[in-house]
Amino acid sequence: MRFEKRAHVAYVTLDRPEVLNAMDLRMHEELGVIWDEVEADDDVRIVVLTGAGDRAFSAGQDLRERAELNRLGAQPTTFGSRGQPGSPRLTERFNFSKPVVARVNGYALGGGFELALACDIIVAADHAVFALPEVLLGLVPGAGGAFRLSRQLPLKAAMGYLLTGRRMTAHVAFHFGLVNEVVPADRLDRCVADWVDALLRGAPLAMRAIKEAVLRSVDMPMEQAFATRFEWEQRRMYSRDAVEGPQAFAENRDPVWDGR
Structure with missing residues (x-):
């Protein structure tokens, strides 16, 4: 390798x-x-x-x-x-x-x-x-x-x-x-x-949350998918990046992701 x-x-x-x-x-x-x-x-x-x-x-x-x-x-x-x-x-x-x-x-x-x-x-x-x-x-x-x-x-x-x-x-x-x-x-x-x-260009925690949600839910009924708690989504929700993205948009600048 x-x-x-x-x-x-x-x-x-x-x-x-x-x-x-x-x-x-x-x-x-x-x-x-x-x-x-x-x-x-x-x-x-x-x-x-x-x-x-x-x-x-x-x-x-x-x-x-x-x-x-x-x-x-x-x-x-x-x-x-x-x-x-x-x-x-x-x-x-x-x-x-x-x-x-x-x-x-x-x-x-x-x-x-x-x-x-x-x-x-x-x-x-x-x-x-x-x-x-x-x-x-x-x-x-x-x-x-x-x-x-x-x-x-x-x-x-x-x-x-x-x-x-x-x-x-x-x-x-x-x-x-x-x-x-x-x-x-x-x-x-x-x-x-x-x-x-x-x-x-994407936020690292958002990418991890999306990947986990997609792969875990692909065979789930839609209602179950919405009701499931995904680990990386829990981390993304309360992260600095979740605040940084909208703030950067409001300030008309590129976001600075730190993955936290």
């Missing part, structure tokens, strides 16, 4: 380009430490997650490592990461409060696609390719792909991709609403930077 914090943004890079950023156990362990640090650091407001090189975001699980683990008699994998390095992984950190932007340049396959699906915003190069090919390997999309794709696509479309392992182009993903923006590869970094700049 590569990890850098800069101007309220954490840049997290899957750094195994020689194997299309396939995720081995060491990478998962390092990622777990990073997610803990990012969540605890109030100076970090946004996360940008990407893969090293220009060929892949991530090709998913390191299958050579998995084959060796199988040979040594390791426990078989199933849905979730319980008891494995890096658990809970981002795909199961349902309370992770910071917005995460996936920068997808190339292949996002298997666990790589699942990782992108767990992000809040996806910006893709026009040559990006998405797929969940687990069925072709005798596996299941155990990091949430089976669950998230069927919630984020029409069911028949999701089942078509899940049961065949077929690949999806960036433009098809955009058509389905899985991707926020598709741009030529030479404009990818500028596009991601534009999204980051737009996110940084």
Whole structure:
């Protein structure tokens, strides 16, 4: 992994380009430490997650490592990461409060696609390719792909991709609403930077409150959603930022957020 914090943004890079950023156990362990640090650091407001090189975001699980683990008699994998390095992984950190932007340049396959699906915003190069090919390997999309794709696509479309392992182009993903923006590869970094700049203009506690409320309420009846107390909304309500925003508007100036 590569990890850098800069101007309220954490840049997290899957750094195994020689194997299309396939995720081995060491990478998962390092990622777990990073997610803990990012969540605890109030100076970090946004996360940008990407893969090293220009060929892949991530090709998913390191299958050579998995084959060796199988040979040594390791426990078989199933849905979730319980008891494995890096658990809970981002795909199961349902309370992770910071917005995460996936920068997808190339292949996002298997666990790589699942990782992108767990992000809040996806910006893709026009040559990006998405797929969940687990069925072709005798596996299941155990990091949430089976669950998230069927919630984020029409069911028949999701089942078509899940049961065949077929690949999806960036433009098809955009058509389905899985991707926020598709741009030529030479404009990818500028596009991601534009999204980051737009996110940084928002109040950090408001963003965390909105993310929590949306993700927790998505399957709730509307009446229940309105009646639910959300932790980050309780913090936002009584924060300095909740006063600063209207005051800055009244004074015709840019707000200064402190996240308190």
